[in-house]
Amino acid sequence: MATSGEAPESWYLALLGFAEHFRTSSPPKIRLCVHCLEAVFQFKPPQRVEARTHLQLGSVLYHHTKNTELARSHLEKAWFISQQIPQFEDVKFEAASLLSELYCQQLLLHNLVDSAKPLLRKAIQISQQTPYWHCRLLFQLAQLHTLEKDLVSACDLLGVGAEYTRVVGSEYTRALFLLSKGMLLLMERKLGEVHPLLTLCGTIVENWQGNPIQKESLRVFFLVLQVTHYLDAGQVKSVKPCLKQLQQCIQTISTLHDDEILPSNPADLFHWLPKEHMCVLVYLLTVMHSMQAGYLEKAQKYTDKALMQLEKLKMLDSSPILSTFQVILLEHIIMCRLVTGHKATALQEISQVCQLCAQSPRLFTNHASQLHTLLGLYCISVNCMDNAEAQFTAALRLDNLLERINPDHNFPVSSHCLVAAAFYIRGLLSFFQGRYNEAKRFLRETLKMSNAEDLNRLTACSLVLLGHIFYVLGNHRESNNMVVPAMQLASKIPDMSVQLWSSALLKDLNKACGNTIDAHEAAQMHQNFSQQLLQDHIAACSLPEHNLISWTDGPPPVGQFQAQNGPATSLASLL
Template sequence: MAAAGAEAPDSWYLALLGFAEHFRTSSPPKIRLCVHCLQAVFQFKPPQRVEARTHLQLGSVLYHHTKNSELAGKHLEKAWLISQQIAQFEDVKFEAASLLSELYCEQNLVDSAKPLLRKAIQISQQTPYWHCRLLFQLAQLHTLEKDLVSACDLLGVGAEYARVVGSEYTRALFLLSKGMLLLMERKLQEVHPLLTLCGQIVETWQGNPIQKESLRVFFLVLQVTHYLDAGQVKSVKPCLKQLQQCIQTISTLHDDEILPSNSADLFHWLPKEHMCVLVYLVTVMHSMQAGYLEKAQKYTDKALMQLEKLKMLDCSPILSSFQVILLEHIIMCRLVTGHKATALQEISQVCQLCQQSPRLFSNHAAQLHTLLGLYCISVNCMDNAEAQFTTALRLTTHQELWAFIVTNLASVYIREGNRHQELYSLLERINPDHNFPVSSHCLRAAAFYIRGLLSFFQGRYNEAKRFLRETLKMSNAEDLNRLTACSLVLLGHIFYVLGNHRESNNMVVPAMQLASKIPDMSVQLWSSALLKDLNKACGNSMDAHEAAQMHQNFSQQLLQDHIAACSLPEHNLITWTEGLPPVQIQAPNGPTTSLASLL
């Protein structure tokens, strides 16, 4: 809360301002007294500059420290109107516009925020810092409205303006932000040249080391995300390694308090601590796709621990987003590793986080229903799984998520065995041989697996082998361990049915080894059952007994976890398909689902 200095030398003003600042920074803050001091300024009929600045200070205090948004808005509107009549009063003028548009957005008055920001952008061209900041703010507003085309246009304007005023650093920030939106829009042909240009700017820019490294982290995060969206788990490794080295470098650098000479450079992408969590997050995403589930668990634990510390001091919405995405990934890990009860409790935790933020819920509702669908499959509630996946499909426009949901819904129809029309309709939409809807290598490999699974259930074994060999070829090319294990055990099952015990053994043994390494409980259960039957058929009674014991152990673990999950009050979430997640969950009367699929 800076004093007006030479503009208002009167002692009454400086005294009131000093008292207001004292009350604002007290522990705890005495906001009511702070507001009284600032309001007292108006009793002295101050000059316009003091009046405008005081309205801004009052609006800011009320906005940040109280729930009186109506009064905050009135003060900020006055600050904005008065400051426009005063020459060379940029800080007050543009800070008022920025805060007021934020307030409008919180009140869902987006149509008031947009023209305000456009006017401020129009008159701020001689003030590089504010011009860039307001462009970023309007681009963010368009992004939240899902108008990515307008947001990209504004970021392009910002990049060109930053180039003209000689700020290569901020030019890179604008371009990287635009690249992020183009990735969200799946405009991959535009992304490649843009990222190439960004890479050149980042490498050649010589400035503050922390700013340079943060640009590099932003650039590498986009590259890693691009690879992971494409399901290229092996190809991304060099980029991911660079990113991890980069964040280690940043953590050793001290913040340089020397301000840049170019005011357009006065931006930070993310605080160092947030960047660390983000790098953990993309590492978890990679580990999950690759099937290194213990590694995913380790990095999730580290990230969540750091998030908890940060959230005590910082209520930034991005931290809640990071937390939800981390939980979404670890929930999938738990379901694979046979920890359904824990997964269900974490799904409930995501529901609670989403209840606190309508924006978070609208961004993650489809993922929540998808996770519930996966949980329903794991406890053999196939009707509920279908309802959850159908709800998720209704809520998503994201092509990769859509393909993931459809692939899992197809697996539900295959298991149910009586939904031929719906199944064939789905499979036509995710045909890996023809016009596959997304560029993801991983999802296309999964679609081949689903085709193989269907052919197996229909007794068309040669066709099943063709599809599964295609899955194996694609999985091995990009180290997709879970798909490899699933394909091997299913091929082993086919060869067993065909009476080719040697070939079956050649598939099932490596499937078991890989499933143990992941660890994937379902594939271990399946593999141990096959090994028991194979060894029995070949007369290897000791090996058959050992496999039977393993199968029994896996069955018991899964059965106990199944009963624990279905006994939790959160199990009732499987019936939720409309609106916000339920606040209170009534406990069901014990497990009601069939355990046949586990035994």
């Protein structure tokens, strides 16, 4: 409220008291709160009171109403007046921070985004003697550049912050700046710069002695980057020790109590994420690892835990990152459902992602390509191939992905998992073209790479395809040596399509070899898988959400589904 040296008038304190009472009422009475604060101006208050009241009004309007124009007007006045008052840092920089945040939320009004940058730059320039605000404003401007995909400028600012905190003796916040920079370098795939930076961060984190929760949160941030780096490189086996450390670290942090003693260095007054958010993030990384490795039941188990936690958090917390976590979790579980033969559930979850994206334009922009890709995969699973092609075309159009993954020129070889998958796709193409020796060569490369990093699903797919090739070539013994382990691995995942394929091959193999009992058993298994998939196919195509397969442009259609009979698609390839 009033700073030292002020003698606030009783009318001012009374109006502030009433305003705060109305703001904290249940439910809040924001209109009455605003009236009380506006009444302050009737008394022609001194500049300090005027600036502070404009800030309070702007903050209340920004956080509790949709009247962004009036909020902006008050915050701009608070920023303008406070610059003329010496030693008024908190009001001055809070006004700058809130005002730039408001500008950034109106990204569609491009001139306002441009207004945020000079405002933040000026605030950063004049805040160097106020460590907390200087660091906070640097983080904020870096975030704005990141939102605009200008990662180079964002990295530069985070570097400035790291050097500033080193000078003012804040190793904790220096680590936050460096880890944030590492995160952006990973996004840019500047791996040569990431390795030395993460090594430096690891040293800083281990050597820093301070608040246990802050130290553990730094360690979580550091390990999250390491795990993400491994997963991005498709190194599912190599990441296991890091992931285990991360899981142990989050268990430790969940048992620690928040220390209410404020840090002695004002530059240390930051935290990366609330520990509840960190917990969801670790679940998410565990799901991503399980999906890549082909442990689909484990992926489902951790997705259920994470989504349950998210539902609880979203009742109390409107942070946009929670919706982002939810969408990424759903994207993974949808892929899981399609593999395990639960298309109807997958379709309903795709619809759920549509609804979440419809509530946030930024979320939709970031996930539209993935959404169309998931719909394309669903279309393939129900044999709607024309729709699948349209969905994948829409995904490529939104992401400009095609020009970046030309395997003849610039395929992203940094990913072990993607290279292994590329060999499988080339093997599959060679198989369909009848070039069996070439197909075997590609598939053996896939097997070598997938075995090296425990990529179980790729291993299962490669084995069954090799088994099919040997069967076509008449080498029944070698075919059996491939198909039996493929079936065992597919059952463990479980992958319904590979089980269907394997059981069909086993039926034909045993029949050709005269093993009547085994052939009958394989035929029964094949029939069972066929019936499960057929029933799920009919259920999925009967859902009103099935109409989503026709959506290829514009915002996600929510509430526009109409029930229809399933399409008259051929089930021949399914059975």
